[in-house]
Amino acid sequence: MGPSKLALYGGKPVRDSYLPYGRQWVTDDDINSVIKVLKGDYLTTGPLVPKFEEAIAEYVGADYAVAFSSGTSALHAACFAAEIGKGDEVIVSPITFVASANCVLYQGATPVFADIDPKTYNIDPNQIESKITSKTKAIIPVDFTGQAVDMDNIKKIADRYGLHIIEDAAHALGSEYKGRKIGSLADMTEFSFHPVKPITAGEGGVITTDNEEFYKKLQLFRSHGITKNKKDFFDSDGPWYYEQQALGYNYRITDIQCALGLNQLNHISKFLYRRRKIADRYNQAFCGMQEVNIPFEAEYSNSGWHLYILRLNMNLLQADRKDIFEALQAENIGVNVHYIPVYYHPYYKKLGYKKGLCPNAEKLYEDMITLPLFPKMTDQDVEDVIAAVKKVIGYFRKQV
Template sequence: MRDTYLPYGKQCIDENDIAAVVDILRGDYLTTGPSIVNFEKSVANYVGAKYAVAFSNGTAALHGACYAAGITEGDEVITTPITFAASANCVLYQGGTVVFADIDSQTYNICPTDIEKKITSNTKAIIPVHFTGQPAQLDEIHALAKKYNLVVIEDAAHALGATYKGEKVGALSDMTMFSFHPVKHITTGEGGIITTNNKEYYDKLIQFRSHGITRDPALMKGNHGPWYYEMQFLGYNYRMTDIQAALGSSQITKLDGFINRRKEILAEYNEAFVHIPQVQIPYQLPYTDSSWHLYVLKLNLDQLTVSRKEVFEELQKLNIGVNVHYIPVHTLPYYQQLGYKKGSLQNAEKLYEEIISLPMFPLMQDQDVNDVIEAVKLVIGKVKK
């Protein structure tokens, strides 16, 4: 059908982005310069948060958030299995224990009722993931956090620009992580950020991303002179470069346009698939506005003559770059070695068997969208007359 391969996601880079990066390459700072602060301010302002701390990638940012939250050996953190492994790995980095709560079968996000069932005296935090860009049920999650004195770290890798009850995701919980991988809403190549309204968390994050080192006289135990610095705890080299930050500052000026294009593609997909019995279009809570990082189509397998694997393979043959998001984290070999059991999270495991992600990114042309629609219809069979 198509002569060229259409990926499921792709960055959108224009000449202004390229010029912003070239300016840095011709300037004095390549890393840890003023572009970092400028980018942090632009993200904080966009989401309405007081502070933002940029990291080398989203995983590093989540690790920093877990450190700032004080997660350590013996602490439990509850998150969803329908996510990328980083949402759970960040807890393990700190010596904590990951506890998975099942998902809501309608929204595909973590289920607040199951969260409460998993809370123990060792629970320290909740990491809800805004899967595909749709915010999780934050009111219910915040109520649980208040009741049990828990920290909430939103994994909003998919949700830059999303809103919850009219407010932008990014300033609603203790900390929020955004990712700037090339398939996300904006890109810095690799990169991530934590937004927060908490000055204590902000200070910890700044120091954590740079080896645990500070040059702030107010924090140091001594001072040998203007060259002096102190390493006060074991941090990491998780700094973002000025090159990345300059790209991010350029990209964020176009973010709303990127999201609008994603919504246009969503509308076309939904219109095409809503009345086809073999598939189910995504559901959105009425009080959220998703930023639509992914378009996840659910296959009604009992009405198909082909398996999900066959659907995937046939679409790939037609140059439609579908994907599957995600393999439930607790079923991955490493987590199986840690003692997590298949069959323990039935909604998540059932969903995994039924879903497929269709291409969605701002550079898609109308013909690209039509190609995806026609390919899906061809593979799953025509609507019954």
């Protein structure tokens, strides 16, 4: 074993303070933009909501954007707009947060998990096609870690079978596919504004689309299924009149959130630049270590690097992933694991899903660790992560 005593066993940690895996960067001008709303007339659905939507649509190159209270509610709305319902099946990736599949269940449909490409960790188009049945209604590919999915091949499959594509790009605002920003490639694309995402609105999400029919359904769904647009009324009793035309939800976003989101959008170029610089430094530091694999990025993708996944070669280590995870945590490096395969969760087991569905995803889960990566990390923070990984891996390296 290596000479450095791990903090886990009483040695001195690499860092004195804990470094989380992700964290928001909120500036004074972000704060002032929120204060301005708090002092104004509108706190909830006011003028900043459409302004934020227009800014997001313009940024990604889409015709429309509809903002929601969360990325999850945005995905739910997209499933509603695509008329996914009982008896339908939707193909999803197993390596994602549960919301990517839960949104299908919310509509009474069935998630069908297709395995990942072992290099990109994104859903494998060949596996998608093998899962299609007469019940398949849509595909929800996930731009995992910010890397673009193989959209051209997914589109070919969708066109062949008449399926909708709802792209879960919660990790990927600002990422690119073949030089185009993600957000105008799928039928509908979802982004998240959770604090660790590329920009934050505290919470919140959005769907971008070029389809006017989807746009109207999304707007309807986020506000109880109610419209106040006279042109859409089936009837009218007077100027006070509004109509519930569908069973929607209160998924509205606030002007407070949109003020923060709008101002954060001004910083996105800086945020993405910093994320990419950190990922480059990690790649440089770890590419020569046999005990780990650095992330692979496909030629068609320009990732925004929401997450940095280090994959362990367990056969070269005299420890398991839990030992390495705990050792890095003890060095005050806030590593994480993204994600537990969705169908491993007890709720999905109750629905009849079992291990063995997606071997590539299951093997990845056993081997991966997420390293800290967020724009506000200093160069010293980055070097601390590198030092801790090398210390821990060196300690557990198998001796030849």
